[in-house]
Amino acid sequence: xxxxxDFFEFIFFDLYLLYIIAIVLPLIITVAYYTYAERRVxxxxxxxxxxxxxxxxxxxxxxxxxxxxxxxxxxxxxxxxPVNANKFLFLxxxxxxxxxAFAAWAVxxxxxxxxxxxINVGLVYILAMTSLGVYGVIIAxxxxxSKYALLGxxxxxAQIVSYEIAMGFALVGVLxxxxxxxxxxxxxxxxxxxxxxxxxxxxxxxxxYLISGVAETNxxxxxxxxxxxxxxxxxxxxxxxxxxxxxxxxxxANMILISALCALMFxxxxxxxxxxxxxxxxxxxxxxxxxxxxxxFLYLWFRATFPRYRYDQIMRLGWKVFIPITIxxxxxxxxxxxxxxxxxx
Numbered sequence: 001x002x003x004x005x006d007f008f009e010f011i012f013f014d015l016y017l018l019y020i021i022a023i024v025l026p027l028i029i030t031v032a033y034y035t036y037a038e039r040r041v042x043x044x045x046x047x048x049x050x051x052x053x054x055x056x057x058x059x060x061x062x063x064x065x066x067x068x069x070x071x072x073x074x075x076x077x078x079x080x081x082p083v084n085a086n087k088f089l090f091l092x093x094x095x096x097x098x099x100x101a102f103a104a105w106a107v108x109x110x111x112x113x114x115x116x117x118x119i120n121v122g123l124v125y126i127l128a129m130t131s132l133g134v135y136g137v138i139i140a141x142x143x144x145x146s147k148y149a150l151l152g153x154x155x156x157x158a159q160i161v162s163y164e165i166a167m168g169f170a171l172v173g174v175l176x177x178x179x180x181x182x183x184x185x186x187x188x189x190x191x192x193x194x195x196x197x198x199x200x201x202x203x204x205x206x207x208x209y210l211i212s213g214v215a216e217t218n219x220x221x222x223x224x225x226x227x228x229x230x231x232x233x234x235x236x237x238x239x240x241x242x243x244x245x246x247x248x249x250x251x252x253a254n255m256i257l258i259s260a261l262c263a264l265m266f267x268x269x270x271x272x273x274x275x276x277x278x279x280x281x282x283x284x285x286x287x288x289x290x291x292x293x294x295x296x297f298l299y300l301w302f303r304a305t306f307p308r309y310r311y312d313q314i315m316r317l318g319w320k321v322f323i324p325i326t327i328x329x330x331x332x333x334x335x336x337x338x339x340x341x342x343x344x345x
Contacts, residue, residue: 019116023105031252032067038300039066045304074248077241082145085238089143094239094246097136101253104129108260109184111270111285122183123171126261127164130216133254134160137235140247144238152234155311156218162318163212169326170209173202173333174265177344187269192343194273199266201336201344204329206266208322210295213258215314217251219299221306222314259295260288267291 036051040063043050054069055061081087107122109115119125134157141153177198178186190197199206215222218234236247263269270288272281309317337345 023116024102027102027105027253027256028249030256031249032071033064034252034256034296035070035248036063036067037296038303041297041300042304045301071245074245075242079241079243080238082238085145086143089139090238091243093136093140093143094236094243094250095136096139097133097250098246098253100129100133100136101250101257104257105253107183108257109187109264109269110288112184112188112283114285115184118182118184121181123175123181123186126183127168127171130254130257131164133250136247136250140239141235144235146238149235149237152237155224156235159218159222159224159311159314159318160216162315163215163322166208166318166322166326167212167216169323169330170202170205170212171265173205173326173330174198176330176333176337177202183264187264187271190268190271190344191275193275194268196343197266197268197271198344201333201342202266202329204325205333206262208326209266210258210262210298212318212322213262214299214302215318217254217258219251219255220303221308224308224311224314255299256292256296259299260292262295263288263291 040050042048051063051066053060054063054065056065081090104126106117107115107119107125109118137156137160138153141149141151141156144150174186175181178189180186180189214220236244239247268287269291270283270285272283272287275281336342
């Protein structure tokens with residue numbers, strides 16, 4: 001009996017590892033081509049070409065080989081340690097950033113049956129993982145033994161923590177509407193078509209969550225922590241080679257995560273625009289991916305459109321505007337929930 005038990009435990013672990021690879025590998029490829037899409041989209045918006053030379057097998061193919069060329073270049077570059085830097089923490093920081101960014105995907109449901117771990121407190125788990133990412137930023141700035149890196153780390157950490165509060169309050173509204181912390185149940189609570197999706201009763205919370213997600217990932221127009229004109233690229237100024245690549249990978253993985261969460265919590269996840277008998281009217285992973293790609297595109301659009309905020313403007317927006325609005329709208333949602341106002345409750 002013990003041999004049989006050990007055999008099934010081995011098979012279960014092997015399958016679980018296969019599921020993890022099935023999520024992580026496409027995510028890494030998506031991150032790589034997200035950088036390519038960013039350069040092409042912003043180039044188009046600014047009247048430039050963007051990468052269009054590196055292809056495969058001697059063909060340019062619109063520059064589709066550029067992400068692989070960037071990876072090879074970064075992996076071959078030397079990791080330079082600053083004088084008196086703490087080498088252990090210097091290398092640990094990018095690993096923390098990457099690990100927390102990827103670990104959050106363990107509870108993301110791609111469809112009603114395709115999810116790695118369907119736990120009842122999935123929303124709390126995601127908040128915990130995204131919050132831990134700030135430790136990678138702080139450790140990177142301190143371990144580098146550089147005033148520029150430390151200054152960038154402090155600014156970035158303050159910004160991330162500030163906007164996490166607004167994001168958390170926005171998710172409280174989703175929790176009230178759905179009555180559950182389970183990600184799959186949150187999506188299933190939006191069945192019935194586009195008029196039943198939570199972005200309608202929670203529209204202010206959705207807008208605040210989206211903007212806070214841009215700020216938390218240190219993306220334009222909230223990228224003052226990495227403002228090259230101000231503090232020389234921020235907390236990772238001393239990083240190079242594969243160590244810098246891990247920060248890069250973690251940042252873009254977080255951008256995709258925020259886009260996926262917007263699709264799941266406010267726009268029905270894998271649910272169709274309207275239930276119908278044909279393929280487009282059925283719940284599908286393609287709906288989830290399409291909605292996620294729309295929000296991923298918004299990240300690129302924001303960067304190409306808006307000028308960078310001043311740091312004091314960013315902090316005032318987070319503390320004095322977003323938090324009061326979220327608290328007030330949570331009260332509104334609670335009243336709508338109690339008195340069953342609208343089809344969402």
